[in-house]
Amino acid sequence: MGIAESILLTIATAATPLLIAALGELVVERSGVLNLGVEGMMVMGAVCGFVAAALTGSPWLGVLAAIVVGALFSLLFGFLTLSVATNQVATGLSLTLLGLGLSGMIGEGFVGQAGQKLPSLYIPGLSDLPLVGRLVFGQDPIFYMSIALTVGIMWFLFRTRAGLTLRSIGDNHASAHALGIPVIAYRYLAVMFGGACAGLAGAHLSLVYTPQWVENMTAGRGWIALALVVFASWRPLRVLAGAYLFGAVTIGQIHVQALGYGIPSQLLSSLPYLATIVVLVLISRNRRLTMMNTPASLGRAFVPDR
Amino acid sequence: MGAQPGAAAANLLEVRGLTKIFGSLKACDHVDLTVRRGEIHALLGENGAGKSTLVKMLFGSLEPNAGEIFWDGQPVRIASPHAARKLGIGMVFQHFSLFDALTAAENIALSLDDDTPIATIAAKAQALSHSYGLPLDPYALVGDLSVGERQRIEIIRCLLQVPQLIILDEPTSVLTPQEADRLFETLDRLRAEGKSILYISHRLEEVKRMCDSATVLRHGKVVGHCDPRRETASSLARMMVGNDVQAVVREPAEGMDKAPVLLEVKKLSRAPATSFSIPLRDISLGVRAGEVIGIAGVAGNGQGEFFEAVSGEMAQADAASVRIRGKDAGRLSISERRRLGAAFVPEERLGHGAAPRMKLSENLLLSRHATDDKAFIGPGGTIRTGAVDAAAQRIIAAMDVRKSARDPEAAALSGGNLQKFIIGRELDRRPAVMVVNQPTWGVDAGAAAKIRQALIGLARAGSAVLVISQDLDELFEISDAIAVMHNGQLSKPLPIAEATFEKIGLLMGGAEPGHVEPAMEVA
Numbered sequence: 001m002g003i004a005e006s007i008l009l010t011i012a013t014a015a016t017p018l019l020i021a022a023l024g025e026l027v028v029e030r031s032g033v034l035n036l037g038v039e040g041m042m043v044m045g046a047v048c049g050f051v052a053a054a055l056t057g058s059p060w061l062g063v064l065a066a067i068v069v070g071a072l073f074s075l076l077f078g079f080l081t082l083s084v085a086t087n088q089v090a091t092g093l094s095l096t097l098l099g100l101g102l103s104g105m106i107g108e109g110f111v112g113q114a115g116q117k118l119p120s121l122y123i124p125g126l127s128d129l130p131l132v133g134r135l136v137f138g139q140d141p142i143f144y145m146s147i148a149l150t151v152g153i154m155w156f157l158f159r160t161r162a163g164l165t166l167r168s169i170g171d172n173h174a175s176a177h178a179l180g181i182p183v184i185a186y187r188y189l190a191v192m193f194g195g196a197c198a199g200l201a202g203a204h205l206s207l208v209y210t211p212q213w214v215e216n217m218t219a220g221r222g223w224i225a226l227a228l229v230v231f232a233s234w235r236p237l238r239v240l241a242g243a244y245l246f247g248a249v250t251i252g253q254i255h256v257q258a259l260g261y262g263i264p265s266q267l268l269s270s271l272p273y274l275a276t277i278v279v280l281v282l283i284s285r286n287r288r289l290t291m292m293n294t295p296a297s298l299g300r301a302f303v304p305d306r
Numbered sequence: 307m308g309a310q311p312g313a314a315a316a317n318l319l320e321v322r323g324l325t326k327i328f329g330s331l332k333a334c335d336h337v338d339l340t341v342r343r344g345e346i347h348a349l350l351g352e353n354g355a356g357k358s359t360l361v362k363m364l365f366g367s368l369e370p371n372a373g374e375i376f377w378d379g380q381p382v383r384i385a386s387p388h389a390a391r392k393l394g395i396g397m398v399f400q401h402f403s404l405f406d407a408l409t410a411a412e413n414i415a416l417s418l419d420d421d422t423p424i425a426t427i428a429a430k431a432q433a434l435s436h437s438y439g440l441p442l443d444p445y446a447l448v449g450d451l452s453v454g455e456r457q458r459i460e461i462i463r464c465l466l467q468v469p470q471l472i473i474l475d476e477p478t479s480v481l482t483p484q485e486a487d488r489l490f491e492t493l494d495r496l497r498a499e500g501k502s503i504l505y506i507s508h509r510l511e512e513v514k515r516m517c518d519s520a521t522v523l524r525h526g527k528v529v530g531h532c533d534p535r536r537e538t539a540s541s542l543a544r545m546m547v548g549n550d551v552q553a554v555v556r557e558p559a560e561g562m563d564k565a566p567v568l569l570e571v572k573k574l575s576r577a578p579a580t581s582f583s584i585p586l587r588d589i590s591l592g593v594r595a596g597e598v599i600g601i602a603g604v605a606g607n608g609q610g611e612f613f614e615a616v617s618g619e620m621a622q623a624d625a626a627s628v629r630i631r632g633k634d635a636g637r638l639s640i641s642e643r644r645r646l647g648a649a650f651v652p653e654e655r656l657g658h659g660a661a662p663r664m665k666l667s668e669n670l671l672l673s674r675h676a677t678d679d680k681a682f683i684g685p686g687g688t689i690r691t692g693a694v695d696a697a698a699q700r701i702i703a704a705m706d707v708r709k710s711a712r713d714p715e716a717a718a719l720s721g722g723n724l725q726k727f728i729i730g731r732e733l734d735r736r737p738a739v740m741v742v743n744q745p746t747w748g749v750d751a752g753a754a755a756k757i758r759q760a761l762i763g764l765a766r767a768g769s770a771v772l773v774i775s776q777d778l779d780e781l782f783e784i785s786d787a788i789a790v791m792h793n794g795q796l797s798k799p800l801p802i803a804e805a806t807f808e809k810i811g812l813l814m815g816g817a818e819p820g821h822v823e824p825a826m827e828v829a
Contacts, residue, residue, distance in 0.1 A: 161421050168405045168416050175403035178367055179417050180387025292407045292447065305368065 007251060008135055012143055013209055015247030017042070017201040019146045021225035022232075022239045023153055024197020029229055030157065031190035032170035034299040036092025037077050039222025040099020041195050045070040045202025047103040050115050050213040059116040063142070063203045070199020071192045073099065078191040082184050085301040100216060107213045115211040118142065142204045149197070154236045166190060170295030173302045183302060198222065224273075231280030234293045238283065246276045317379070318343045318471055318502045319364070324373030326359050333359040335526040336373070341471065346493060346503040348513040348534055351523035352546055352750040354720065357506045360523070361473050364504075365397045366390040388419055396469030398460045398477060406449035413448055414463045427466075435462050438492055453605055454485045461492065472496065473504045478512060482604055483778070483811035490516055508546070508751075509779075510539040524548055547751050554758045554783045557766065562786065565594040568770035569648070569739045570629040574622065576615055584608040586615065589796045591789060593739070593770035598762060599799055600785030601774040602810050608794035609774045610653065613743045616772075617650035618643045630739055641676035649737035651728055653744045653774075655721060659728045662717035666709075667691075667698035669716050670731050677735060697734065705730035706756065722749035729757050733764055740764055743774045758784045778807060792816045 021038055028035050045066035053062025077095045080086045120140045121127065127138040157163040166186055169176045173183050201221070206213055224246065232238035249272040257268050284290050321339040325332065334356045341347045351357045362368040364375070366384040375382055377393050384390050390397070404413050411428035418427065428444035435442035440458045448456060457477065464472055474493075478486040493503055493516060507513055513520060513534050520534045522545045530545050537545075569592070576586040586608050593599045603609055614620040616628055622636035629635060630646040640650070652658045660669045671682055671694050681697075684690045698713060705726040709719055716724055725746070732740060745761065746754035762784055765771040774791075775781050781788050787799035790813035797813050 161415065164408070164412055165416060168408060168412075171405040171407045172403075175405060176416075178387070178399060178403040180366065180391075181416070291449070294407075296407065 002131070005131060005134055007255070009139070011244065011247045011251050012135070012139060013247075014250050015243040016140075016143050016146045017204040017209065017221055018225050018228060018246060019201075019240055019243035020142070020149060020204065021198045021201035021222060022228040022243060023146075023149050023236060024194035024201075025225055026229045026232075026234055026236060026239055027153060027157075027166070027197075028190050028194035029298055030170045030234055030295055031166050031187050032173055032295050032297040032300065032302075033081065033187050033191055034088045034092065035074065035077055035081075035095070035191060035194055036089060036226065037074070037095025037099065037222075038194075038198050038225050039218055039220065040096035041070045041073050041198035042099075042202040042205075042222045042225075043103040043216065043218045044073050044099045045199030046206040046217055047107040047110075047202075047213055049199070049203035050206040050211075051106060051110055053116040053207060054110060054113060057116065059118040059207050062116060062207050063118065063200065066199040066203035066207075067196045068199070070202065071196040074191050074195020074198070075188075077195075078188050081301065082187050082191070085303050088299050088301065096222065104215045107215065110213045111215065113212065115213065116207060117211040118207045140204075140208045142200065142208055145200065150236050150240050157236070167295075170297060173297045173300070177302070177304050183304060198225075201225070224276075228276070228280075231277060231284065233284045233290045234295065238280065241283075242276055242280050245279055246272050249275045316342055318377070319504075320376040320379075321360075321364070322374045322376070324360065324363060324375070325371050326356075326363060326368060327371050332526050334363070334370075337523070337526075337528050339521050339528070340531075341502050341504055342519075343470075343502055344497055344500045345518040346497055346505050346516055348517035348520035349504060349506045349523065350508065350510075350513060350520055350534075350542065350546055352508060354525075354750070355523040355546070356526040357523055358475060359526075361397070361475060361504065361506060364390070365395060365473060391417070391419060391467050391469075394468070394470035395473065396464035396467050396471070397473045397475070398457065398464055399475055404448045404456055404459060407447070409445050409447055410442060410451075410459050411444035413459055414444075414466060417463050418466065430466060431462050434465055438462075438465070438495070439488070440492065454481055457481065457489075461489075465496075469501065471502045471504060473506070475506045476508070477505075478507065478509060482814040483807050484815050486512070510534075510542045513542070514539065522546055543751060549752075552752070552755050552759075554755050554762070556762050556784060559597050559766070559786050562594055562597050565596050566632075567592040568595050568631050569593040569616075569741070569772060571616065572627055572629065573624075574612075574615055574627040576611055576620070576622070578611075584611055584794045586611055587794045589794075591772075591796060591799070593772050595738075595768050595770055596765055597786040598765045598771040598773060598784050600781035600788040601772065601791055601796070602778060602781050602788055602814060603774075603776070603791035604814050605776055607791050609743065609791055611794070612791065612796075613650075613652065613741065613774060616741050617648075617652070619652075644674075644677045647738035649732035649735060649740045651732055651740075651742040651745065653747065655724050655728060656717060660716040660724060663715055665713045665715055666702070666707075666719075666727055667694050667713050669727075670694060670698045670701070673731060674735065701727060701730040701734050704734070705760075722753040725749050726753055726757060729760065733760055736764075736767070737769060739770045739772075741772045741774075744777075745773060745775065746777065746780060747775075754780070778810060781810075782807075790814055 021042055025035065025038050048069040049062040049066030052065035053059045077091055080091045081088045118140050120138055123137050127133050157167060165181055169181060169183050169186050177183050202218065205217055228239055228242045232242050253268040253271045257265055317340050319341040321337060324334055324337045326334040337360055349357050359368065363370045366386045366389050375384060382393060411424050411431060414431050415424055415427050431442060431444050442458050442462055477489060481489065496503060505517055517534050520532050521528055522530045524546060534542060571589055571591045574586055574589040578585045584607060589612065615622055618638055618640040622628060625634040625636040627636040630643055630648050633646055635643050635646060656662045661672060671689065675682060682690055682694050707723050707727045709723060729745060745757050758780065761771050761773065773784060785802055787801050788805050788810055789799040790797040790810055792814060793816060800809065
């Protein structure tokens with residue numbers, strides 16, 4: 001395996017959890033709900049995935065547990081913001097704080113234990129091809145899920161009636177309600193989908209990226225995912241581009257640091273954030289396109305009158 | 307009733323004792339209503355009479371607390387808009403239920419309860435729209451369309467569902483007279499096809515012209531059923547309001563051309579602030595002491611932007627583009643313009659004209675602290691609460707503001723009463739220049755007449771009054787001259803003696819694009 005290939009592989013590994021969490025949040029925000037609890041749901045997915053895998057011995061059951069826990073945890077947010085109409089920003093922040101605390105408690109006995117690693121795909125012959133073999137045919141299963149999710153969400157949002165309905169709710173929930181669209185039900189489903197994605201992204205961290213449990217192991221990735229969604233103007237392909245750009249600069253700056261050019265490490269560490277913001281701002285300069293894609297009722301509570 | 311199941315009943319829709327209660331308010335109180343096949347039935351009433359609540363129950367958006375609905379002779383429960391559409395009830399909403407970020411065809415698809423591909427819907431919508439003479443581009447983004455075009459989408463969307471009953475909620479309130487005429491033609495044709503129409507309006511002339519029967523609501527109760535063609539506009543108004551509405555008196559202004567120009571707008575231009583707002587193009591206008599100038603126009607043609615520029619919410623680069631009492635004011639702030647003797651009443655009452663969670667007296671201080679600082683502000687910046695309170699009570703008495711407490715929060719007042727207070731607050735200062743945007747929007751007829759009379763009174767006492775309104779009847783009632791704003795341009799003011807609905811309507815539709823002249827010479 002060449003150096004270039006191994007660098008590309010690490011980039012994909014760094015980008016995948018961001019991509020999955022951001023895609024989930026994209027669907028949530030397209031429905032008009034702002035869930036700032038991504039970090040909390042992700043860390044819950046990470047710890048529960050790790051614990052389930054450790055207890056059952058199956059990393060696959062770990063992945064499943066992470067998805068289910070993420071969805072259930074988001075249901076708490078959904079109940080508060082959708083059924084009781086609490087403030088979405090405050091509730092989302094609380095969810096993150098709760099997730100960080102709760103995950104520390106759940107994972108207490110598992111810190112430092114060697115975990116289960118989700119096996120990477122291996123197709124004899126194909127995976128051994130030079131250059132592209134490992135990249136295309138030899139990655140972890142969650143990587144393939146992230147690509148399928150990107151395509152699937154694009155298809156869902158822009159090619160299906162349910163996707164159109166979801167976007168319409170995000171654009172104007174009052175109009176949607178007036179037409180008889182079940183606004184709250186759609187939003188519940190969207191929020192749970194976002195939770196499931198965040199859980200899966202967490203599982204990638206604790207079952208693929210670094211197969212162990214460390215407290216607070218998401219290290220702010222949930223927040224980056226949130227920012228990606230906004231800077232990508234709520235478009236799946238741009239989220240993909242943003243996640244990979246962020247991954248690439250992250251890995252790149254580590255290599256530069258290792259070479260030791262005397263550039264302050266703090267500056268290098270901030271590069272991924274800077275680069276991602278600059279690039280995504282540049283590509284979202286088309287105001288009309290941005291306007292079309294921005295969910296106009298984002299973050300606004302909705303209480304249907306009956 | 308008396309219709310047998312299966313046989314087509316003469317009455318398409320019959321409503322008995324329908325009641326809807328919100329908290330302590332009976333929005334609809336035992337309402338009875340009958341709509342026959344092939345008729346246009348008017349639902350008349352003031353704002354807040356319960357018209358919208360009633361039709362929302364018929365369309366399944368609201369659940370009635372009591373009462374029965376019979377459709378085609380059969381008792382039905384309309385649990386959702388989906389159920390209403392299934393029965394054959396279509397609705398064109400007052401505040402359109404459209405999605406700005408989606409195309410016309412996508413908007414239509416959302417209200418069809420099946421999975422027809424968008425391309426098929428687009429083709430069908432286009433064919434239908436042409437057959438009704440309402441051309442429509444199915445792939446246009448709704449956010450880019452005019453209000454009239456948006457209503458077209460709503461109507462086509464409704465017709466594609468092949469409804470038996472079409473409910474139109476105040477359809478003409480946003481249209482030019484010509485657009486309204488085209489809507490009436492469409493309605494005539496639908497009636498000829500045997501469809502029934504429930505037509506909500508408070509415009510009496512069009513009800514008399516279009517409708518076969520009418521039900522009048524007041525305070526949530528039915529006060530009468532009548533044949534509007536046999537009533538006069540004033541008898542209908544009396545039913546709606548409950549007593550005679552004082553007619554507004556406007557004595558002709560004399561010697562106007564010698565009076566000084568108190569408010570002057572000169573070559574005012576403004577780039578669009580957001581991608582959806584209208585640029586202002588080279589607007590010139592003068593308002594003299596003693597006169598009322600009206601600005602007509604379909605909503606969203608730059609009136610809001612114009613008001614912001616005149617009031618100082620948005621300062622202009624060119625100081626001479628707005629002059630108040632002969633002084634350049636284009637770069638001055640709102641308070642500085644107020645100190646020159648101007649007063650402004652914005653369109654949006656809550657959050658703009660008044661702070662909703664503050665008391666009326668506090669709202670008074672908010673708009674007048676700069677001009678009346680000697681009276682209201684004491685040493686060291688303290689508030690003279692006694693003086694402010696006395697002034698607030700004076701305004702409340704002068705404008706007959708009805709309220710539940712001595713000094714309630716602004717949000718606790720009904721729209722009409724709050725508007726009376728907001729206008730009264732400015733009138734109380736006797737401003738030399740008064741600029742009002744939509745003075746009586748959503749205000750009941752009695753209060754509207756009072757506000758209009760007060761504006762005329764202010765002008766005749768020597769002030770310059772500029773009124774921006776979408777209500778043409780109102781402008782004809784109070785203005786000495788009417789100018790029309792279209793697409794960010796302002797026409798030359800037409801003296802009221804020469805103005806007709808038709809002329810103004812043509813200008814509103816943009817009949818003379820680019821027709822902009824300096825309104826008058828500087829005095």
